[in-house]
Amino acid sequence: MTFFKTTFYYSALVCLLISSFISNANPPKEIFWEDLIPKNHVQIDTQTQANHDGSEQNWVQPDLDAPIVKELNGQSVSLPGFVVPLEGDSEVITEFLLVPYFGACIHVPPPPPNQIVHVTIKGGVPIESLYDAIVVTGIISTESWSGEIAQTGYKIKAVGVAPFEL
Template sequence: MQFFQKFAVLATLLLCTGAYAGPPKEIFWEDLIPKGHVQIDTQAQANHEGSEQNWVQPDLDAPVVKELDGQSVSLPGFVVPLEGDSEVITEFLLVPYFGACIHVPPPPPNQIVHVTIKGGVPIESLYDAIVVTGVISTETWSGEIAQVGYKMKAVGVAPFEL
């Protein structure tokens, strides 16, 4: 009986994640920048002193990689919560480094992913990197914090392991 329960859980996970078509493609932040595009390094430019200009999001026209649209991917990063409660979050920005959009200027839009996850997910610490798995799209999103170049409907979130 235990075998059939495990099989049912595995089959459900495979169908929900689209894994029946193969595992999600593991991508990294540089994969979100089209080949040949010279990206502005906002992390190197950021400092906590000086003018308001320091907090303006750069390169709002940064291009996205259109070939990623509709693909099942996994991407590591850090969470900037948008919606949820003290238990779980249902909507967040995934960013390449801790503090992006909060403590330093936001990265260009092609370096931010707007993530939604049905039912929410607990996030233990915003200081810890996670890996988000889901279907990515090249749909834009704008909020008070930043303009975003990608959206993702997540099916899973896990701690990032080196």
């Protein structure tokens, strides 16, 4: 092996070890849904107020101006929740809403935007059951997203999705 190839391989190995060390030194911050609400904001509890009578008012998303926590912007986080699929096929999904409880946005009115996260994951991820909670890991942004079923206060570019375990 020539000097340049040897030097290249050793440099690549050192870079790989350093990046592995750095990524392990700063694991994602575990956050939960209450962490997405500013400390002094009183939030409407849409889950306990939901009913299934089919009235139009029941399906309107409340508190569209719900404040977000700007300090979260750009942080590496992990957040548990439930999936509302947006894009994908029968094998994998590439875009979804992460919501705090099962049925949000589908069976009951959507929560306020600061309680919904728009998630994209390059290459997609298989989701076996929409009834099961997952944990999404990635970089969160305080950028909003709006679609047919809801408006969100946050986005996550996911690097991983795993089953939620207690």
